[in-house]
Amino acid sequence: xxxxxxxxxxxxxxxxxxxxxxxxxxxxxxxxxxxxxxxxxxxxxxxxxxxxxxxxxxxxxxxxxxxxxxxxxxxxxxxxxxxxxxxxxxxxxxxxxxxxxxxxxxxxxxxxxxxxxxxxxxxxxxxxxxxxxxxxxxxxxxxxxxxxxxxxxxxxxxxxxxxxxxxxxxxxxxxxxxxxxxxxxxxxxxxxxxxxxxxxxxxxxxxxxxxxxxxxxxxxxxxxxxxxxxxxxxxxxxxxxxxxxxxxxxxxxxxx
Amino acid sequence: xxxxxxxxxxxxxxxxxxxxxxxxxxxxxxxxxxxxxxxxxxxxxxxxxxxxxxxxxxxxxxxxxxxxxxxxxxxxxxxxxxxxxxxxxxxxxxxxxxxxxxxxxxxxxxxxxxxxxxxxxxxxxxxxxxxxxxxxxxxxxxxxxxxxxxxxxxxxxxxxxxxxxxxxxxxxxxxxxxxxxxxxxxxxxxxxxxxxxxxxxxxxxxxxxxxxxxxxxxxxxxxxxxxxxxxxxxxxxxxxxxxxxxxxxxxxxxxxxxxxxxxxxxxxxxxxxxxxxxxxxxxxxxxxxxxxxxxxxxxxxxxxxxxxxxxxxxxxxxxxxxxxxxxxxxxxxxxxxxxxxxxxxxxxxxxxxxxxxxxxxxxxxxxxxxxxxxxxxxxxxxxxxxxxxxxxxxxxxxxxxxxxxxxxxxxxxxxxxxxxxxxxxxxxxxxxxxxxxxxxxxxxxxxxxxxxxxxxxxxxxxxxxxxxxxxxxxxxxxxxxxxxxxxxxxxxxxxxxxxxxxxxxxxxxxx
Numbered sequence: 001x002x003x004x005x006x007x008x009x010x011x012x013x014x015x016x017x018x019x020x021x022x023x024x025x026x027x028x029x030x031x032x033x034x035x036x037x038x039x040x041x042x043x044x045x046x047x048x049x050x051x052x053x054x055x056x057x058x059x060x061x062x063x064x065x066x067x068x069x070x071x072x073x074x075x076x077x078x079x080x081x082x083x084x085x086x087x088x089x090x091x092x093x094x095x096x097x098x099x100x101x102x103x104x105x106x107x108x109x110x111x112x113x114x115x116x117x118x119x120x121x122x123x124x125x126x127x128x129x130x131x132x133x134x135x136x137x138x139x140x141x142x143x144x145x146x147x148x149x150x151x152x153x154x155x156x157x158x159x160x161x162x163x164x165x166x167x168x169x170x171x172x173x174x175x176x177x178x179x180x181x182x183x184x185x186x187x188x189x190x191x192x193x194x195x196x197x198x199x200x201x202x203x204x205x206x207x208x209x210x211x212x213x214x215x216x217x218x219x220x221x222x223x224x225x226x227x228x229x230x231x232x233x234x235x236x237x238x239x240x241x242x243x244x245x246x247x248x249x250x251x252x253x254x255x256x
Numbered sequence: 257x258x259x260x261x262x263x264x265x266x267x268x269x270x271x272x273x274x275x276x277x278x279x280x281x282x283x284x285x286x287x288x289x290x291x292x293x294x295x296x297x298x299x300x301x302x303x304x305x306x307x308x309x310x311x312x313x314x315x316x317x318x319x320x321x322x323x324x325x326x327x328x329x330x331x332x333x334x335x336x337x338x339x340x341x342x343x344x345x346x347x348x349x350x351x352x353x354x355x356x357x358x359x360x361x362x363x364x365x366x367x368x369x370x371x372x373x374x375x376x377x378x379x380x381x382x383x384x385x386x387x388x389x390x391x392x393x394x395x396x397x398x399x400x401x402x403x404x405x406x407x408x409x410x411x412x413x414x415x416x417x418x419x420x421x422x423x424x425x426x427x428x429x430x431x432x433x434x435x436x437x438x439x440x441x442x443x444x445x446x447x448x449x450x451x452x453x454x455x456x457x458x459x460x461x462x463x464x465x466x467x468x469x470x471x472x473x474x475x476x477x478x479x480x481x482x483x484x485x486x487x488x489x490x491x492x493x494x495x496x497x498x499x500x501x502x503x504x505x506x507x508x509x510x511x512x513x514x515x516x517x518x519x520x521x522x523x524x525x526x527x528x529x530x531x532x533x534x535x536x537x538x539x540x541x542x543x544x545x546x547x548x549x550x551x552x553x554x555x556x557x558x559x560x561x562x563x564x565x566x567x568x569x570x571x572x573x574x575x576x577x578x579x580x581x582x583x584x585x586x587x588x589x590x591x592x593x594x595x596x597x598x599x600x601x602x603x604x605x606x607x608x609x610x611x612x613x614x615x616x617x618x619x620x621x622x623x624x625x626x627x628x629x630x631x632x633x634x635x636x637x638x639x640x641x642x643x644x645x646x647x648x649x650x651x652x653x654x655x656x657x658x659x660x661x662x663x664x665x666x667x668x669x670x671x672x673x674x675x676x677x678x679x680x681x682x683x684x685x686x687x688x689x690x691x692x693x694x695x696x697x698x699x700x701x702x703x704x705x706x707x708x709x710x711x712x713x714x715x716x717x718x719x720x721x722x723x724x725x726x727x728x729x730x731x732x733x734x735x736x737x738x739x740x741x742x743x744x745x746x747x748x749x750x751x752x753x754x755x756x757x758x759x760x761x762x763x764x765x766x767x
Binding site: 197201 | 615627676
């Protein structure tokens with residue numbers, strides 16, 4: 001006990017890893033204590049994390065969707081594809097997803113991205129009672145995507161956040177408004193910044209793929225801004241990491 | 257012993273024709289013939305008067321009777337149509353065997369004792385069948401099913417012990433064994449009596465087992481007991497209310513008690529219901545019947561919910577009933593055997609899906625059954641055509657045309673935003689002239705600017721098209737003809753636009 005107190009008082013002289021492990025073991029805190037910073041490289045902690053495609057993992061501080069959190073996705077050009085990509089791996093791994101208030105969801109694109117349609121429920125027009133619908137869904141469904149029709153009152157947002165935390169579901173809020181009206185409680189917000197489509201000429205060709213930059217910004221562990229370049233969607237409808245060319249990076253800097 | 261084997265057979269003449277009339281509505285008083293494998297197997301009396309017989313080819317039959325109505329053979333239809341007749345006979349005397357669609361057999365002892373004589377029993381049965389099903393039938397009594405069927409065709413009530421004499425005069429073709437009949441005829445044996453006169457051991461040695469059995473039948477010594485059928489259990493439950501219910505919630509509350517009875521009944525037989533029909537009848541006779549489909553056992557609150565949804569739409573819709581609900585009926589349309597609770601057969605996944613089902617059913621309770629949908633991919637060319645939305649809990653069957661090649665369909669990647677209705681748009685070139693497409697699939701001018709749904713004009717940086725489509729041109733109301741274009745816009749978006757009859761619309765956004 002004294003050792004732990006001493007550790008707290010002198011954070012600069014943090015002991016080596018082996019000593020730390022010995023300390024934890026001697027005080028009987030095995031399995032209950034974990035380093036607070038950094039990624040957890042211990043692999044999937046299936047109870048608390050939902051998997052996400054490898055290309056999007058650098059955006060999320062935990063390397064996956066942590067249960068009980070709120071993720072915001074802004075509807076800039078490219079936002080819908082980011083939303084579908086976020087759901088893809090978790091749905092493929094067996095989670096249930098529900099989408100509330102998005103009547104324009106492209107189901108074929110969802111299927112191409114890898115979302116399992118038999119585990120996807122759509123509520124295109126929830127009406128004014130959408131908070132109770134979202135709350136009811138958080139009880140049983142792992143990922144709930146909600147697109148509030150207008151600005152969300154803080155009480156409502158707080159209630160839904162508490163419900164998500166309690167039930168261990170992930171609430172993905174689609175933000176359509178301006179930057180100031182963002183959902184206040186989001187732990188991490190994903191924003192598609194710059195999108196360039198390839199494949200069309202002047203009367204020839206067809207849309208083949210799109211290069212997209214996605215930014216992530218949030219609270220707590222996700223406070224550091226991260227960004228990633230992707231081909232989203234690729235020719236087959238999935239996604240891939242994209243090595244950025246200089247011209248593209250310059251365009252991104254301009255846009256941001 | 258002779259008493260026990262006395263059989264009463266109810267025979268409906270030309271049953272396939274009668275079944276065609278009952279099920280398909282073909283009028284049986286005219287010349288009608290039922291064909292199987294291009295040969296007549298049954299014909300009506302009018303057709304018989306014209307010369308049509310069993311075994312004729314279709315062309316021959318039509319040449320004898322040009323106005324003959326041709327009906328294809330359908331054994332299922334015959335069996336289904338015969339079921340009410342069997343039920344009618346079963347009401348008078350239990351223990352009925354269905355010999356084939358059109359003939360059913362029962363032991364003559366019971367009805368004869370009850371109605372006071374075989375003739376009275378026969379009359380009563382004929383009356384009952386005629387009243388309940390409006391079907392003509394004939395009754396025959398003899399020893400054994402084989403002889404009784406022949407007696408029914410002749411309309412005779414053979415006295416006990418007179419079966420052999422009755423059979424002796426009949427032609428040998430009634431044995432229904434064409435090869436044996438042919439052989440016996442060539443040997444000079446033309447009647448059942450002559451066949452029965454042969455020594456049994458010789459028949460067995462010369463012709464085989466089947467002929468030996470036929471020999472017993474021809475002698476009137478058929479002692480096979482009847483294979484009595486069990487009537488299927490009555491699984492539906494009905495509740496009639498003394499005072500008609502006007503309000504939906506009162507009816508839903510009454511439905512919960514009904515649901516409990518329904519469950520107990522099904523569980524008693526070890527069954528679970530996957531398709532449930534809910535029927536509501538008002539005091540003035542209006543009916544509302546709907547079939548609900550569900551995976552797994554429907555609980556009482558779930559049934560009450562579905563009653564409430566069904567009645568809600570009815571009572572608040574345009575075709576309201578004029579009186580309160582007098583009767584509620586729950587009919588299981590499809591049942592499967594169910595041994596009891598099945599906790600998570602697939603372990604975690606099963607439990608997860610059970611939780612998700614419950615949550616979605618709750619949302620359906622809040623918003624209505626059609627508010628929660630799931631998507632099924634089908635075949636089609638545009639992204640909107642390929643998706644069909646099915647309410648939660650309904651059958652998710654794919655229409656089956658997914659794997660077919662759809663020439664001209666949009667290739668991957670698919671657009672991520674598809675508005676429910678295409679948005680009107682205007683596409684024009686730098687001089688403000690509207691862009692069109694000629695019949696030779698060339699654009700009239702280069703598209704430069706697009707206005708989507710009355711927003712500000714956006715410049716088109718690159719484009720491709722026209723990709724023509726001409727669907728269902730043979731159906732006047734459903735014909736779709738136009739050309740699709742893909743435009744890449746200056747603000748980084750890409751759209752899928754369609755040009756139909758000179759009007760532009762945006763079908764999807766590649767967001």
